[in-house]
Amino acid sequence: MTLDTTDRQIIEALQSGLPLVAEPYAEVAASLNLSEDVLTTRLAAMKASGVIRRIAAAPNHYKLGMTANGMTVWDVEDDKIAELGALIGALPFVTHCYERPRALPDWRYNLFAMVHGSSREEVEEKRARIKDILGDALHASDVLVSTRILKKTGLRLRKRG
Known part of the structure; x- marks a missing residue:
């Protein structure tokens, strides 16, 4: 899979993490002038092709008391x-x-x-x-x-x- 301009913009928008709001994908989609459905469909395609492996939380274990x-x-x-x-x-x-x-x-x-x-x-x-x-x-x-x-x-x- 080759990244087009929109896929690259999606990755750039998400690489620092999802916004901490009730509907993070909707907010990211709106910031890119996309619908939430288009955003999630493109993310699923990038995941299926191996361009991205996952979207996951990366907790700071020290702040959670796990020192x-x-x-x-x-x-x-x-x-x-x-x-x-x-x-x-x-x-x-x-x-x-x-x-x-x-x-x-x-x-x-x-x-x-x-x-x-x-x-x-x-x-x-x-x-x-x-x-x-x-x-x-x-x-x-x-x-x-x-x-x-x-x-x-x-x-x-x-x-x-």
Whole structure:
């Protein structure tokens, strides 16, 4: 799919986030002189074609009281990773979960799951729950604890001049 001028304007209008109003898509559509139906239809087409992956909230976990955050990393049997990753990703305390290729011999982990908590102990309790689910398919694990929050942004298009 090639972006036309309107699709590019939609992405530029949304890349900093939706407005915090009762009808955000209606407001964005109006700012672009589009109907809300045209906007949502174009967004659906861009999502279906892979131009955009998702529109989602990116909360600041620190402001929500979740100051102990850890990327849990797991060495899981490759033939079980899809099944186990789906189970881990469905846990209410896992915000994102994904498979990554190993970088042997230095990095053996192939399953990653971000866990948030209000204390290091809470993160460790949640990590233990994941470990139980992974069972015999688990060979090793670790947790990479966040020391600060980094700016979270998606792709930013440059405005055409």
